[in-house]
Each structure stands twice: as structure tokens, then as C-alpha cells.
Amino acid sequence: MGFKYPEFCQKMQMKITDILLQDIYITPDSRFQKAQTLVRKGKAIRVRGIGGLRDCIQCLSEAITIMVSCLVFLVFPQISNLYYLYMLEMYMPLI
Numbered sequence: 001m002g003f004k005y006p007e008f009c010q011k012m013q014m015k016i017t018d019i020l021l022q023d024i025y026i027t028p029d030s031r032f033q034k035a036q037t038l039v040r041k042g043k044a045i046r047v048r049g050i051g052g053l054r055d056c057i058q059c060l061s062e063a064i065t066i067m068v069s070c071l072v073f074l075v076f077p078q079i080s081n082l083y084y085l086y087m088l089e090m091y092m093p094l095i
Contacts, residue, residue: 010044010047013044014041014044014045017037017040017041017044020034020037021034021037021038021041025037031066031069031070032066032067032070034066035062035063035066035067035070036063038059038060038062038063038066039059039060039063041059042055042056042057042059042060042063043056045059
């Protein structure tokens with residue numbers, strides 16, 4: 001189908017990627033999947049040429065930031081406990 005309707009396939013790929021990033025990969029446990037999805041989105045945007053370069057760089061920069069944070073949590077596990085407490089407080093504020 002991609003050969004017959006490349007523009008349609010690209011639009012659908014971007015919609016699916018946006019749904020994954022906005023609705024599915026929102027928890028701290030899904031950081032790696034979110035980074036992978038951002039890389040895929042950057043690759044899809046790169047196909048647009050020079051016009052999509054800024055958005056491509058933005059996606060890849062965000063993916064790198066997420067991966068660095070994952071690495072920090074692996075090296076310094078005590079930081080991850082504080083991060084999870086912070087995220088828990090954000091999603092469920094104390095009464």
C-alpha cells in the first residue's frame with residue numbers, strides 16, 4: 001500500500017506516532033519506548049526534506065534527552081526513586 005499511496009501512508013504513520021506519544025507512552029516506565037517512537041517519527045519527518053529538518057532535529061533531541069535520563073537512572077538508582085516520588089506527586093497530588 002505504501003507504494004501506491006505514499007502520502008496517505010506517511011500521514012497515517014504520523015497520526016499513529018502522535019497518538020503513541022501523547023496517549024500511550026506517558027508513564028515513566030515507558031521512557032525507552034517513547035524514545036524509540038521519537039526516533040521513528042524523526043525518520044518519517046526527514047523524508048519531507050529540508051522543510052522537515054527542524055522537526056526532525058527536535059524529535060531526535062528529545063529522544064536523546066530521554067535516553068540520557070534513562071542512563072542516569074541506571075547509573076544512579078537513588079535518583080530514580082526520587083524521580084518516581086516526584087512523578088507520583090505530580091499525577092496524584094497530596095490532599
